[in-house]
Amino acid sequence: MDWIRPGIRLTLLALGCGLLVSITNALTRDTVLSNRAQHAARQLVEVAGNTSYDIVAIGPGRFALMQDGSVAGFIIESTTNAGYNGRISLWLALDLNGQVLGVRVKEHEETPGLGDKIELAVSNWILSFNGAGAATGWNLKRDGGEFDQFTGATITPRAVVHAVRDGRNRFLTERDELLREAQNGT
Amino acid sequence: MALEQIAREGIWSNNPALVQLLGLCPLLAVSGTLVNSIALGMTTLVVLTLSNLVISLLRGFLDDSTRLPAQIMVIAGFVTLADLTLQTWFFDVHERIGLFVALIVTNCALLARAEAFASRNGVGYAVFDGLMMGTGFLLAIVAMGTFREVLGQGTLFANMHLVFGEQARGMQVTIAEGGWLLMVLPPGAFLTLGFLIALKNRIELSMGERG
Numbered sequence: 009m010d011w012i013r014p015g016i017r018l019t020l021l022a023l024g025c026g027l028l029v030s031i032t033n034a035l036t037r038d039t040v041l042s043n044r045a046q047h048a049a050r051q052l053v054e055v056a057g058n059t060s061y062d063i064v065a066i067g068p069g070r071f072a073l074m075q076d077g078s079v080a081g082f083i084i085e086s087t088t089n090a091g092y093n094g095r096i097s098l099w100l101a102l103d104l105n106g107q108v109l110g111v112r113v114k115e116h117e118e119t120p121g122l123g124d125k126i127e128l129a130v131s132n133w134i135l136s137f138n139g140a141g142a143a144t145g146w147n148l149k150r151d152g153g154e155f156d157q158f159t160g161a162t163i164t165p166r167a168v169v170h171a172v173r174d175g176r177n178r179f180l181t182e183r184d185e186l187l188r189e190a191q192n193g194t
Numbered sequence: 195m196a197l198e199q200i201a202r203e204g205i206w207s208n209n210p211a212l213v214q215l216l217g218l219c220p221l222l223a224v225s226g227t228l229v230n231s232i233a234l235g236m237t238t239l240v241v242l243t244l245s246n247l248v249i250s251l252l253r254g255f256l257d258d259s260t261r262l263p264a265q266i267m268v269i270a271g272f273v274t275l276a277d278l279t280l281q282t283w284f285f286d287v288h289e290r291i292g293l294f295v296a297l298i299v300t301n302c303a304l305l306a307r308a309e310a311f312a313s314r315n316g317v318g319y320a321v322f323d324g325l326m327m328g329t330g331f332l333l334a335i336v337a338m339g340t341f342r343e344v345l346g347q348g349t350l351f352a353n354m355h356l357v358f359g360e361q362a363r364g365m366q367v368t369i370a371e372g373g374w375l376l377m378v379l380p381p382g383a384f385l386t387l388g389f390l391i392a393l394k395n396r397i398e399l400s401m402g403e404r405g
Contacts, residue, residue, distance in 0.1 A: 014260040021252070021264050025271040032275055036282045043285040117293060121226030121378055124290065129353065160375050 048099075048114065052083055054128070055101045055110040057138065064190070072190035073101070073109075079190045081109055082183075086175025090167035093117040096126070098168065100175045104183070107141040111172055123164035133158070133165070137172055146173035197322060204326025210303035211334035212391050217301035221335055222383035224294050226346065229353045231339025232332075233287050234294055236357075237280070239328030241272045242304050246312040246324030248272075253313060265308040266299075273299045287356050303331060334390065341386050344369060346377030 052063050052071060061081070062074040069085035081104060087097040096116040101109035111134055113126050125131040136155060140146075147153025148166050155169045179186070210216045217238070224234045248268050256264050277295045280288040288295070298304070307327050312320040344350055348370030355363040376382040 011259070014257050017255055018260045018264060021255075022267060025267050029271055029274050032278055036278050040278070040281045040285075043281065047285060047289075121230070127289075129286070129290075129356075159372070160379055 051099055051112045051114065055083060055099045055112040056081070057101065057110040066186070066189045070186065070189070072186070074190075079104070079187060082179065082186055082190075084175060084179055084186075085114065086171045086178070088167045088171035088174075090163070090170065091116060091118055092123050092161065092163040092167075093119065096164075096167055096171065098171055098175065100172060100179070102176060102179050104187075105141070106176055106180050106183070108137050108139065108172065108176065110135075111137040111168075113168070118164045119161070122158065122161040125158045125161070126164060126168050131158075134168075140172070140176075146170070197319075200319065200323050201326045204323060204328075205330045205333065206394075209330040209334060209394075210306070210327050211331050211387075212394050214303065214306065216303040216306055217331060218387070220294050220297055220301055221331075221338065222380060222387065224291055225335050225338035225342055225383060225386075226378055227343045227352060228336065228339040228350060229356055230291055231335045233284075233291050233357050234298075235332035235335040237276050237291075237295055238298055238301060238303075238335075239325070239332050241269070241276050241298055242307060242328040242331075243321055243324035244272050245269045245304055246307055246320040247317060249308045249312040250315060250317045250320035256313075261313060262305075262309070265305060265313070269304050269308065270299050284357070290356060303327060337390055338383070338386050341390075342377045342382060344373070346373045346375070346382060348373040 053059060056063065056073055060075060063083065064072045064074055066072050071083040072079050073081040073083065081102055083099055083101045085097060086100050087095060089095050094117050096118065097114045099112045099114050101111070103109055112128065113134065116123070116126065118124055118126065125133055128134050133156065145153035145155075146169060148155050148157045148162060148169060150157055150162065151166070153169065155165065157165050204210075208214060211218070211221050220234055220238070225231045245265075245268050249265055252264065252268070273296065276298070277288075277292065280292065280295060307323060311323045315323070340350065343352065348368060350367045350369065351362075351365040354365045355361075374382070377386070
């Protein structure tokens with residue numbers, strides 16, 4: 009029976025730790041969500057490449073770029089699980105012809121110092137998608153395409169190149185539906 | 195036990211990274227650049243100090259059977275708080291090292307200090323020990339980060355604004371175009387650690403010879 013007292017104490021400690029973490033979470037939750045939203049919004053403006061666009065949400069992960077009251081392009085999300093450490097999700101800005109206006113990484117778990125070169129804060133690589141379109145070689149240079157790989161990391165950039173390619177292809181098939189959603193929304 | 199002895203042990207003679215060889219996972223994984231090293235080193239220092247504080251406070255509350263689970267719980271609790279803190283006030287830093295903040299729980303230096311020191315000493319000493327051991331870890335990871343960034347990327351102080359704010363944005367010094375790839379990868383981390391340990395031992399040897 010001499011396990012009862014230590015058992016109770018350990019349980020109390022567990023409750024205490026749990027309470028402390030829950031309270032902190034509750035107190036910081038709004039700020040964290042707001043940070044994430046701000047980060048995302050900043051990224052959206054960045055990815056559109058042009059601050060004269062009005063960015064209008066037309067669905068989850070879908071935004072229309074409005075200029076002078078008419079639709080000039082879209083921002084869509086594209087994800088891949090082919091990253092070195094799993095899921096990479098991207099914001100992809102395209103004009104109505106499917107030409108890439110910009111790409112930014114929304115979320116990833118790639119290795120700091122190696123795969124994280126897909127982030128603009130670390131390197132300019134992600135800018136190499138600007139202006140890409142139908143005639144682009146959608147592969148890494150070592151796979152016969154146009155895009156640089158990183159010294160020491162090929163899986164990460166390859167995943168991103170393919171994710172942009174596939175997102176763009178998906179956009180082209182969904183474009184009319186997106187246009188309709190944009191007209192209805194505005 | 196003198197504060198001076200605690201300080202000397204934490205920073206030098208019993209350095210958690212270079213002597214006790216604890217916390218090698220974050221030490222090797224996050225020390226590719228100086229700014230990452232500073233971020234993780236500081237976070238580890240804060241968590242270690244706070245966990246030593248609480249575990250020392252709980253000294254009379256726990257017995258042999260509950261001590262270890264309790265220590266792990268306290269450390270994990272503080273690591274979670276640190277993670278939330280980074281997401282609240284240093285969001286961009288969290289974007290870069292968030293993966294490894296959670297792994298501070300596996301940094302054996304924290305459990306080692308909890309078990310070897312904090313659970314057997316008063317709060318003041320425990321806090322000071324946490325600070326000194328944390329500083330020792332910070333110095334080791336910063337030394338590694340400096341070495342690996344210069345040799346591996348050819349830069350120093352790249353991206354310092356992530357930790358120190360906008361005024362630190364232009365601090366980057368570019369020494370060479372690119373660097374020795376090996377230094378960015380795990381083998382380079384091991385080599386750098388080995389070199390640092392050897393260097394420390396060499397310094398100690400020559401200090402002993404003179405004294």
